[in-house]
Structure formats: C-alpha cells, structure tokens
Amino acid sequence: MPRVSKAIPLHEAFDGTLGLVFDPTAPDEVCAVVEVRDGLCNPFGIVHGGVYSSIAESVATASTIYRVHSDDRRSAIGSTNHTSLLRPISEGATHASGRVLHAGRTSWTWDVEFRDNERRLCATCRVTVAIRGYTSPPAADGSHDEPA
Amino acid sequence: MPRVSKAIPLHEAFDGTLGLVFDPTAPDEVCAVVEVRDGLCNPFGIVHGGVYSSIAESVATASTIYRVHSDDRRSAIGSTNHTSLLRPISEGATHASGRVLHAGRTSWTWDVEFRDNERRLCATCRVTVAIRGYTSPPAADGSHDEPA
Amino acid sequence: MPRVSKAIPLHEAFDGTLGLVFDPTAPDEVCAVVEVRDGLCNPFGIVHGGVYSSIAESVATASTIYRVHSDDRRSAIGSTNHTSLLRPISEGATHASGRVLHAGRTSWTWDVEFRDNERRLCATCRVTVAIRGYTSPPAADGSHDEPA
Amino acid sequence: MPRVSKAIPLHEAFDGTLGLVFDPTAPDEVCAVVEVRDGLCNPFGIVHGGVYSSIAESVATASTIYRVHSDDRRSAIGSTNHTSLLRPISEGATHASGRVLHAGRTSWTWDVEFRDNERRLCATCRVTVAIRGYTSPPAADGSHDEPA
Numbered sequence: 001m002p003r004v005s006k007a008i009p010l011h012e013a014f015d016g017t018l019g020l021v022f023d024p025t026a027p028d029e030v031c032a033v034v035e036v037r038d039g040l041c042n043p044f045g046i047v048h049g050g051v052y053s054s055i056a057e058s059v060a061t062a063s064t065i066y067r068v069h070s071d072d073r074r075s076a077i078g079s080t081n082h083t084s085l086l087r088p089i090s091e092g093a094t095h096a097s098g099r100v101l102h103a104g105r106t107s108w109t110w111d112v113e114f115r116d117n118e119r120r121l122c123a124t125c126r127v128t129v130a131i132r133g134y135t136s137p138p139a140a141d142g143s144h145d146e147p148a
Numbered sequence: 149m150p151r152v153s154k155a156i157p158l159h160e161a162f163d164g165t166l167g168l169v170f171d172p173t174a175p176d177e178v179c180a181v182v183e184v185r186d187g188l189c190n191p192f193g194i195v196h197g198g199v200y201s202s203i204a205e206s207v208a209t210a211s212t213i214y215r216v217h218s219d220d221r222r223s224a225i226g227s228t229n230h231t232s233l234l235r236p237i238s239e240g241a242t243h244a245s246g247r248v249l250h251a252g253r254t255s256w257t258w259d260v261e262f263r264d265n266e267r268r269l270c271a272t273c274r275v276t277v278a279i280r281g282y283t284s285p286p287a288a289d290g291s292h293d294e295p296a
Numbered sequence: 297m298p299r300v301s302k303a304i305p306l307h308e309a310f311d312g313t314l315g316l317v318f319d320p321t322a323p324d325e326v327c328a329v330v331e332v333r334d335g336l337c338n339p340f341g342i343v344h345g346g347v348y349s350s351i352a353e354s355v356a357t358a359s360t361i362y363r364v365h366s367d368d369r370r371s372a373i374g375s376t377n378h379t380s381l382l383r384p385i386s387e388g389a390t391h392a393s394g395r396v397l398h399a400g401r402t403s404w405t406w407d408v409e410f411r412d413n414e415r416r417l418c419a420t421c422r423v424t425v426a427i428r429g430y431t432s433p434p435a436a437d438g439s440h441d442e443p444a
Numbered sequence: 445m446p447r448v449s450k451a452i453p454l455h456e457a458f459d460g461t462l463g464l465v466f467d468p469t470a471p472d473e474v475c476a477v478v479e480v481r482d483g484l485c486n487p488f489g490i491v492h493g494g495v496y497s498s499i500a501e502s503v504a505t506a507s508t509i510y511r512v513h514s515d516d517r518r519s520a521i522g523s524t525n526h527t528s529l530l531r532p533i534s535e536g537a538t539h540a541s542g543r544v545l546h547a548g549r550t551s552w553t554w555d556v557e558f559r560d561n562e563r564r565l566c567a568t569c570r571v572t573v574a575i576r577g578y579t580s581p582p583a584a585d586g587s588h589d590e591p592a
Contacts, residue, residue, distance in 0.1 A: 269545065
C-alpha cells in the first residue's frame with residue numbers, strides 16, 4: 001500500500017459517494033454494482049458519463065493494488081482511462097465487470113464493461129494502471145508519476 | 149434540450165454530488181472548480197481519478213449542449229472520454245479549464261485540463277461529444293446513440 | 297460509399313503499404329494479418345505502435361462502411377482510436393481480430409485485438425466510427441465531421 | 445537505447461515508409477512533416493487515420509527516448525495512443541507538432557497536433573510513453589511491459 005499521510009475509510013471515500021458495492025462471488029472477473037439514483041445522474045435523468053469512468057477506475061485500480069501488494073508488496077495507481085458511452089441508463093442499476101487484459105511488471109491493462117438490469121452493454125472502459133514499487137509510493141513526493 | 153421523462157435540479161444531480169461550481173467570468177474557456185473533500189478521494193487520501201473524468205464530462209457536455217441548443221435547438225451527449233492522470237491532489241481544490249478543439253456538425257472535441265491550487269497540471273481529459281438533432285433526443289428510445 | 301474526387305485501388309492505398317490481408321473465412325469477427333518486415337518496425341526492430349492503430353482503423357472502418365452501405369447506403373468514417381501497446385512483436389506476423397461492441401445509428405464502437413504467431417495478446421485498440429448519411433459524405437466539404 | 449538484436453536504419457524503418465521528416469528548427473516543440481501520397485490514403489483519397497497515430501507515436505516516442513537517454517541512459521516505449529480525427533486531408537502535407545504535457549520518472553505524456561497546409565487542425569493525439577531503465581530494455585524479454 002502506498003505511504004500516505006491520510007487513510008480514508010472506504011465508505012467515506014469516493015467509492016462510498018458512488019455507492020459502489022463489490023460482488024465477491026464472481027470467480028474470474030471483478031464485479032461491482034451501483035444503484036441508480038438522482039445524485040449520480042445528469043440533469044436529464046440518465047447516469048452521468050463520469051460515473052462509468054469512476055467505477056472503472058475503482059474496479060481496475062483496487063484490484064491491481066490488491067493483487068500486486070499481496071504478491072510482492074508493490075502498489076499501483078491509475079494512469080489512463082478511456083471510456084466509451086454506448087447506451088444510457090435511467091433506472092435500476094449499473095453492473096460493472098472487469099477483466100485484466102495484460103498484467104505486466106510496470107503496468108496492467110483492464111477492460112471494464114457496464115450493463116443495465118436487462119444485461120445490455122451500456123458503456124465500456126479501458127484502464128491502464130501503473131505499478132509502483134513499495135519504496136516509491138505515489139503520494140510520497142506529490143506525484144502520480146514521480147518526476148525525474 | 150433532450151426530451152426527458154425526468155428533469156433533475158443541477159444541485160441534486162451528479163454535478164451537485166461533486167460540488168462542481170462553474171466560473172462564469174472566464175472569457176475564452178469554460179472554467180469550473182471542485183473543492184477537495186474525503187468523499188471525492190480514494191482511500192489513500194488523493195482525489196479519485198474518476199473525479200477528473202466526471203468534471204471533464206460535465207464541462208464539455210454542458211457547454212456543448214448550451215451552445216448548440218442556443219444556436220439551433222440541437223442537443224448533445226458524451227461519446228468518448230480519455231483521461232490521463234499526471235499528478236495527485238490531496239488538498240485544496242481542482243481547477244478545470246476546458247477549450248473546444250473542434251466544433252463540427254455531428255461532434256465536438258474538447259480538452260479539459262486540471263490544475264491544483266499551485267497551478268500545476270494534474271490531469272488532462274480529451275472528450276468527444278456527439279451532436280443530436282432536437283427530434284432525436286438521447287433519452288427518447290433508450291440509447292445514447294440511437295440504434296439503427 | 298462517400299462521394300470522392302479520387303478513388304485509390306486498395307493495394308495502392310495505405311492498406312497496400314501495410315500489406316494488410318483480410319481473412320474472409322472468419323465467421324463472427326473481422327480478421328486480418330500483416331507480415332512483419334523492416335519497413336513496419338521502429339529502429340529497434342519491433343513493430344511500430346502506429347501499425348496497430350492503422351490496422352485497427354482499417355478493420356473497423358472498412359467493415360462498418362461495408363455493413364452500413366449494404367444496409368441503407370450510408371457511409372462511415374473514423375472518429376477516435378485508442379490503442380494500448382502490450383507486448384512487442386519482432387518477427388512473424390501480427391494477427392488482428394475485430395468485433396463490434398455497439399452498432400448504433402450514428403456511431404459504431406469496435407474492439408480490435410492483435411496477437412503474434414504464438415497467439416499472445418500484443419496490442420488492443422478501441423475504435424469509434426462515425427456513421428454518415430449518403431448525402432453528407434465525409435469528403436464533400438473537406439471535413440471528417442462536417443462543420444456546422 | 446534499448447538492447448536490441450537488430451537495428452534498422454531510420455529510412456528503412458516505418459518512419460521511412462511514412463516519409464516522416466523531422467524539422468530541427470522548431471525550438472519549443474517537436475515538429476515533423478509528411479507529404480500526402482496515395483500510399484498513405486484510404487481508398488477514398490484522404491489520409492488514413494492510422495497515419496496520424498503513427499506519426500504521433502514516432503514524434504512522442506523518439507523525442508522521449510532521445511531526452512531520457514541523453515539525461516541518464518534510460519529508454520522509453522509507447523504505452524497508449526489516443527487519436528481524434530477531426531478534418532480530412534486529401535492533398536499537400538500533414539504537419540505534426542508535439543509538446544510534452546508531463547515528463548515524469550516513469551511516464552511521459554504528449555499532445556501531438558496535425559494541421560494541413562492551410563494550418564487547419566485536422567487531428568490530435570495524446571500519447572503516453574513508458575520510461576524504462578537501461579537495464580530493462582523493451583526487447584530484452586519479448587515484452588513492451590516486462591511481465592512480472
């Protein structure tokens with residue numbers, strides 16, 4: 001885990017704001033669900049595009065951190081996030097499922113798909129997560145990617 | 149504005165959840181600010197990557213809708229969002245400034261930059277917004293991009 | 297097909313420069329192959345990252361044009377292309393396979409994966425293709441996305 | 445420079461295939477030009493979208509390698525490339541100009557803009573380049589991002 005000056009309980013952090021709930025029963029993918037509510041929508045009543053990017057970032061980054069920290073105490077931090085909005089959701093829930101495309105020494109690449117309650121594909125995100133050594137945490141010197 | 153079954157007041161929608169405040173005094177760019185608070189951070193106390201994507205989506209989409217609706221009553225909806233995370237923010241505020249790179253008949257492309265209180269570049273997003281005719285609103289048939 | 301002042305035979309166009317060969321036998325995906333040669337590599341002898349973006353653009357755009365033109369004489373043109381480079385290829389061939397994630401009225405979204413001769417995933421591209429009516433061809437007024 | 449089994453002269457590599465010519469006179473940006481010819485176009489006679497991604501990849505990666513190798517003998521390799529196609533070019537030349545948005549210890553982020561002979565913005569690319577230590581070259585173990 002990165003060295004931090006501050007640790008925020010998950011339910012008080014942005015995941016809590018989103019109402020993100022991970023599903024521990026999915027064997028091969030990382031699954032999570034968010035219930036639609038007004039506070040996650042745009043003014044026209046459909047889920048805000050940024051909500052998909054946000055969930056994808058959490059799914060990909062948290063899972064990478066968990067895996068690389070368990071393995072050899074490295075950490076990870078989001079690098080790039082490319083989101084395609086395909087079909088709006090205005091009620092029910094959005095169901096995210098993430099799978100790793102590439103697990104490298106210095107970066108991991110994820111696909112995170114979003115479906116509505118009818119299982120229709122509504123958005124898809126490709127997230128690249130940078131891997132950091134335990135001795136070079138992202139928060140140490142105020143930089144995601146420590147300057148040279 | 150798109151035909152909608154439901155209109156949510158801005159402060160009760162996702163922009164309100166983020167605490168997004170637009171700065172109407174910027175002449176050539178669309179500027180907005182969000183104060184950092186625990187509920188927008190990851191558990192390590194830095195602003196969650198999805199917050200940048202979300203603000204960028206709002207800045208680009210709201211501004212495009214406003215402009216094309218004023219001009220000829222068309223609407224707009226987010227299509228793709230590419231976010232690069234460069235430097236974390238753990239306190240103060242994140243200041244967004246958006247500028248249009250391309251204003252076409254069927255799509256607009258935006259750059260949205262994020263700086264901390266010391267004006268350091270912390271993230272940058274490229275957002276493509278699809279333009280829709282007033283008669284083909286995004287919410288009408290349940291699709292961002294109406295199926296053929 | 298778009299109205300054009302000039303039609304270039306495929307083998308004299310960029311697909312010919314790349315040596316791109318489509319495989320008509322794949323039933324559910326669009327498959328194509330390019331043999332590695334020095335003229336497609338960077339100076340270090342590995343396939344240039346732009347080659348993957350280029351093949352993906354051809355696979356996604358050509359297939360979309362073919363489908364929408366057959367259906368109702370619309371056309372299509374590339375909008376955004378997001379490429380992730382995962383593992384270099386220095387010999388043999390790169391095998392592309394593309395599948396449609398979303399086929400909308402105004403845009404199509406594709407995933408194109410690249411594998412080496414050992415079937416290892418080496419790159420992956422997400423391509424968004426904009427659909428155009430036959431009466432508003434991309435080349436007509438000098439714009440991919442006709443200005444307002 | 446990465447350890448390689450093979451070094452290809454630049455004019456015989458993909459840059460030569462594209463006809464990419466760097467302009468050494470630009471002080472603050474990395475500038476390059478490619479003359480339009482049939483072999484770089486799609487069958488409709490406009491510059492193929494992949495050509496922009498390819499030039500951007502070369503501009504960003506070559507410049508990063510040059511800088512980090514001069515500084516401390518590290519190397520660099522392309523990670524992600526996000527290209528937005530805005531306006532087609534069918535004759536003359538495409539003029540690329542690249543500027544660094546972020547120069548970190550482990551990644552650099554670039555913007556590369558493309559203009560036609562009339563200086564109109566025709567495409568724009570955001571490229572993330574991963575920095576590698578001299579002792580972990582990209583070609584050493586057959587991986588862009590060396591597997592764990």
